[in-house]
Amino acid sequence: MAQPSADESIDGFRARVRTWFAEHVELTGGAGAESFDAVESARRFQAALFDGHLAGLTWPAEYGGQGLTTAHQLAFNEEAEPYVVPTMPLLIGLGMCAPTLLEKGTPEQRDRHLARMLRGDEVWCQLFSEPGAGSDVAGLRTRAVRDGEDWVVNGQKVWTSGAHYSDFGLLLARTNPDVPKHLGLTMFVVDMRAPGVTIRPLRQITGGSGFNEVFFDDVHLPGDAVVGDVDRGWQAAVTTLMNERVSIGAGGGGLGRRLGGGEFAALADVARRRGGLADPVLRQRLASVFVEERLLELLSQRIRADVQAGRTPGPQGSVAKLAGAQLARHAAEVGLDLLGAGGAAWTPDDADAERWTQALLGAPGNAIAGGTPEIMKNILGERVLGLPREPAVDRDVPFRELRVGGGRS
Ligand SMILES: Cc1cc2nc3c(=O)[nH]c(=O)nc-3n(C[C@H](O)[C@H](O)[C@H](O)COP(=O)(O)OP(=O)(O)OC[C@H]3O[C@@H](n4cnc5c(N)ncnc54)[C@H](O)[C@@H]3O)c2cc1C
Secondary structure, eight states: OOOOOTTTTTHHHHHHHHHHHHGGGGGGSSSSSHHHHHHHHHHHHHHHHTTTTOSSSSOOOGOOOOOOOOEEEEHHHHHTTTTTOGGGGGGIIIIIHHHHHHHHHHHHHHHHHHHHHTTTTTTTTEEOOOOTTTTTGGOOOOEEETTTTTTEEEEEEEEETTTOSSEEEEEEEESTTTTTGGGGGGEEEEEETSTTTEEEEETTSSSSSEEEEEEEEEEEGGGGGGSTTTHHHHHHHHHHHHHHHHHHHHSSSTOOOOOTTTTHHHHHHHHHHHHHTOOHHHHHHHHHHHHHHHHHHHHHHHHHHHTTTOOOOHHHHHHHHHHHHHHHHHHHHHHHHHHHHHHSSOOOOOOOHEOOOOOOOHHHHHHHHSHHHHHHHIIIIIIIIIOOOOOTTTSSBGGGGGGSSOOOO
């Protein structure tokens, strides 16, 4: 069909989405997020969506988007609700890296990458955290040093989700250690298959290997790999991190699917099938999951509407991230309580036990990813409640002179 127009009626659009899902139902309900099969499922789904003029609904048409409105996006989300959309491996690229390139990238970077990301042809990861720099990511030590027009990168990243299946990453590196830590960083596009990049998967408590250590040994990057301005990487990183919190908290990436979606319905289903509804305490706990989920849904809707109207996500992304983490943990605890002893020791055919045990084991990591609860509360305190800023004694000290992170430690 022809490129859609923002004038397309919502009813007509809904019918188009419904038909598309009915015709592509075999592409939905893909495998878990960490295996290569899951990446292939995500790529196939996203390519079909792109080819059906349904990817990047509110993105500009010049970068492969549809140039449609927030109302179209919300209609799409509702129509997609009954399906499991297997786009998780694309979440970092579409929800965080792409918005950063849209806002800070050069026209060449946008032309080269955005449509390919949107079609699932390029999978991206985010290379910020290091062994000594997570919450305090501005204290990172990976160095990028000029070599003529190029840059040479040395250092180590950690917890890089999806690095093992990514084509490109957004790398944050120190380019000037003689200025305070936030002022000497630069963001780069890095080809994950470039010589000198070594990726080592890390095993998690869930049994999966979703994230990695990434080592850079004399990796050469061309001058046009810089995103935004040299030594202004912090501003670009803030764009990525804001979008990350929105993506995690409100499901704003890719299709805008709710990450916390359906916990109450799934728990109520377990309670009905396996007994539990007769217990007034469990009923009350189920009700509190319902309330938390509903509140998060409403908050997420508001955030998505803001994002789709072109407003930069603010601290409400942090609120959603915090609320989403609390809901996930709470729901998993209720799930395990519903299952009783069978939740601790289960047989391989017990899908309920598998789901809720994985949810409980995954909850702490998901709460940390994208900013810990304590950091979210700091942001809430400072930017929503107007409390005094956290003391930052290192803010004006040249990075080279810092005891932690700066090389003197
Ligand atoms: C599942 C998962 C996926 C991830 N994916 C990525 C990724 O793709 N790319 C990437 O770059 N990173 C990724 N990360 C890393 C993540 O961003 C960091 O783990 C996170 O920012 C916390 O940093 P840290 O682990 O170094 O902990 P630290 O910062 O060392 O924190 C340790 C403890 O101290 C507390 N703390 C620290 N500073 C303060 C403060 N100022 N006030 C109050 N308390 C404080 C923290 O809340 C925490 O409890 C991922 C992490 C997880 C768990």
